[in-house]
Amino acid sequence: MRKGVKIALISSTSVVAAGAVLVGSLWYFGRKTDPVEVVPVTQHYAMYYDDQASFEGRVTAENLQSVYASSTQTITEIFVSEGDEVKKGDPLLSYDTTLTEIQLERKRIAVQQAELDLKNAKDDLAWINSLKPYVPPPPTQPTVPNTEPLEPVEELPHYIGGEGTEEEPYRWLWADDLSYDEEFIAGMFGEEQTEIWISLETREQNSMKGLVCGLWGLHVVREEDGKLKYGFFTPVLPPDEEEEVDPEPIWIDDSSGYTASEIARMRAEKQTEIRDLDVEYRIAQVEYERMKSEAENGVVYANVDGTILTLNDPESAWMEGQPVIILSGGGCYHVQATIGEYDRTRYPIGTEVTVMSWMTGETITGTLESVGDTPTTGYYYGGGNPNVSLYPATIAVDAASGLQENEYVSVSFASAGAQDNALYLENMYLRTENGRSYVYKRGADGKLQKVWLETGAVLWGYYTAVYGDLTEDDWIAFPYGKGVKEGAETVEADEPVYYYYG
Numbered sequence: 001m002r003k004g005v006k007i008a009l010i011s012s013t014s015v016v017a018a019g020a021v022l023v024g025s026l027w028y029f030g031r032k033t034d035p036v037e038v039v040p041v042t043q044h045y046a047m048y049y050d051d052q053a054s055f056e057g058r059v060t061a062e063n064l065q066s067v068y069a070s071s072t073q074t075i076t077e078i079f080v081s082e083g084d085e086v087k088k089g090d091p092l093l094s095y096d097t098t099l100t101e102i103q104l105e106r107k108r109i110a111v112q113q114a115e116l117d118l119k120n121a122k123d124d125l126a127w128i129n130s131l132k133p134y135v136p137p138p139p140t141q142p143t144v145p146n147t148e149p150l151e152p153v154e155e156l157p158h159y160i161g162g163e164g165t166e167e168e169p170y171r172w173l174w175a176d177d178l179s180y181d182e183e184f185i186a187g188m189f190g191e192e193q194t195e196i197w198i199s200l201e202t203r204e205q206n207s208m209k210g211l212v213c214g215l216w217g218l219h220v221v222r223e224e225d226g227k228l229k230y231g232f233f234t235p236v237l238p239p240d241e242e243e244e245v246d247p248e249p250i251w252i253d254d255s256s257g258y259t260a261s262e263i264a265r266m267r268a269e270k271q272t273e274i275r276d277l278d279v280e281y282r283i284a285q286v287e288y289e290r291m292k293s294e295a296e297n298g299v300v301y302a303n304v305d306g307t308i309l310t311l312n313d314p315e316s317a318w319m320e321g322q323p324v325i326i327l328s329g330g331g332c333y334h335v336q337a338t339i340g341e342y343d344r345t346r347y348p349i350g351t352e353v354t355v356m357s358w359m360t361g362e363t364i365t366g367t368l369e370s371v372g373d374t375p376t377t378g379y380y381y382g383g384g385n386p387n388v389s390l391y392p393a394t395i396a397v398d399a400a401s402g403l404q405e406n407e408y409v410s411v412s413f414a415s416a417g418a419q420d421n422a423l424y425l426e427n428m429y430l431r432t433e434n435g436r437s438y439v440y441k442r443g444a445d446g447k448l449q450k451v452w453l454e455t456g457a458v459l460w461g462y463y464t465a466v467y468g469d470l471t472e473d474d475w476i477a478f479p480y481g482k483g484v485k486e487g488a489e490t491v492e493a494d495e496p497v498y499y500y501y502g
Contacts, residue, residue: 034483035488035489035490035491036440036448036477036481036483036484036488036489036490036491037477037478037490037491037492037493038441038442038448038475038476038477038490038491038492038493039475039476039477039478039492039493040474040475041423041425041470041471041472041473041474041475041476042472055337055338055339055393055410055411056337056408056409056410056411057335057336057337057338057393057395057408057409057411058335058336058337058406058407058408058409059333059334059335059397059403059404059405059406059407059408059409060333060334060335060336060405060406061331061333061334061405062331062332062333062334063304063306063328063329063330063331064304064326064327064328064329064331064332064333064399065302065303065304065306065325065326065327066323066325066326066327066402066403066404066405067092067093067300067323067324067325067326067327068317068318068322068323068324068404069314069315069317069318069324070095070290070291070318074095074096075093075094075095075096075314075324076094076095076096076298077093077094078092078093078311078314078324078325079091079092079093079094080092080093080308080311080325081308081311082308082309082310082311083307083308084307084308085306085307086302086305086306086307086308086327087302087305088301088302088303088304088305089301089302090301090302091299091300091301091302092300092301092302092325092327093299093300093324093325094298094299094300095298095299095300096298103291104288104291104292104295107284107287107288107291108288110284110287110288111281111284111285111288114277114280114281114284115281117277117280117281118274118277118278118280118281121270121273121274121277122274124270125267125270125271125274127229128263128266128267128270129267131256131258131263132256133256133258133259133263134179134256134257134258134259150204150205150207150209150210151207151208151209152205152206152207153173153206153207153208156173156174156175156178156206157172157173157174157175157178157184157200158172158173158208159171159172159173160172160173160201160208162199164188164190164193164196164197164198165196165197166197166219166233169196169197169198169199169217169235170188170196170197170198170199171199171201172198172199172200172201173201173202173203173206173208174200174201174202174214175202175206176202176214179257179259180200180218180257181257182228182257185198185218185220185228185257186222186228188220189222193222194221194222195219195220195221195222196219196220197217197218197219197220197233197235198217198218198219198220199215199216199217199235200214200215200216200217200218201214201215201237202214202215212237215234215235215237216232216234216235217232217233217234217235218230218231218232218233218257219231219232219233230256230257264428268427268428279408282406283406283407283408286406286407302327303327304327304329304331305329306327306328306329306330307327307328307329308325308326308327309326309327309328309399309400310323310325310326310400311324311325312324312325321359321360321362321402322402323402323404326399326400328399331399332396332397332398332399333396333397333398333399333401333403333405334369334394334395334396334397335355335366335394335395335397335409335411336392336393336394337392337393337394337395337411338390338391338392338393339371339390339391339393339413340390340391340454340455340456340464340465341375341390341391341435341436341437341454341455341456343413343456344371344391344393346413346456347368347371347413348368349368349369349370349371350367350368351367351368351413352365352366352367352368353365353366353367353368353395353411353412353413354366354411354412355395355397355401355403355409355410355411355412356409356410356412357402357403357404357407357409358407358408358409358410359404359407360402362402364397364398364401364402364403365397366395366396366397366398366411367395367396367397368393368394368395368413369394369395369396370393370394371391371392371393371394372391372392372393373391374391374435375390375391375435395411423465423466423467423470423471423472424463424464424465424466425439425463425464425466425470426463427463427464428478429476429477429478429479430453430455430464430466430479431479431480436452437452437453437454437455437466438450438451438452438453438479439451439453439466439470439476439479440476440477440479440484440486441470441474441475441476441477442474442475442476442477442490446489446490447486447487447488447489447490448477448484448485448486448487448488448490449486450486451468451469451470452468453466453467453468453469453470454466454467454468455467475490475492477490
């Protein structure tokens, strides 16, 4: 029977009032977002007590030429003496040009291998960046209650059976609150297996006779280096159990199996590896070009007008990693490095620094000659946080120091005071805007605040020294995501859900 419809007459004033309430409600609920998760600083920082800041850089030469003994050729004649004045183009020494093509080819292969290692590491980083963090499956309920008494399995996960093949995957009784890890998955591989299929089942009351509430499958491939890569498939129950499957849609886990924090750490480690491999590749290129030049021309000529500053015994020089000849046109070595925004003001021009050669391990004293006013966008060999403002710095080193052009060195600045005991914050929590760094922290009112900080040295490639309004007692938010902004409501979390971090 159709019900009657009551019609009420309301005034135009009431219509306006009702409309205002409706618009206001839509505006309020439309702008309302979930609270942003914040975590304690103490979970994502390192207190590092050190008396110096350290950076890396590359050596260049100005009006200076160093000639080294070669490990593959013999010096046959030296044409100059210490103190001689020479002109650009004058011969300095000659080599025995019996360097074989095989030796040169080996060095070329070494360059190609270094380039390949660098490419593989970059491919690994691209794979890491594509990973989706693991998220626990939503709780499910059977649609048809089981009236028979069910006996739960005491310990989960529980192995049911299977051969690990696509036709007969390993079957495990699972639970909604469980997550698989690398060790658990790796333990399923047999000695000869390079790929396995795994079916994970959740059942009513965790009982083998319970109704199947959820079903999802993992396809895992073990590569030659032992690394595991994950894929997903929809498993099928044996024919005698198919009728037990819950007719509700099955939740499929399409994540990588790694948590967000694990992915972030994998990314940081791979970025550090790429930094090191890039340096090795560049050094290999320099060595190859030097050997190629030796093979093509048995005479080394002066590159500048100047004075023979040093002349060493070739054999002793080669053993000690020192140049045979140093030709000075009044110049010196320069180390091109970068320093953090805080250290830029912390160390004045003229500050003495310690320079350590990566090739010989020797330490030399240099002087801070200049620091740029604009953050650099070039490659930073320190391998630190890309979200930190870095400024170009030039360190002058004496011509007689024995450095080699294009080699890489570490630069250490002496302590400037008590503020050296900085709070080192995990890199993923820092962002930059217009060359300045900031974090989001929970304010006294419980809402997010954007706090500007100064940054200093990078520690271990994972942490950056920060100075400003941030302490161990604060709570901070991962600074990426739609709802992360000043004034957002916050909620405490032990382990936040991370957004993409690149």
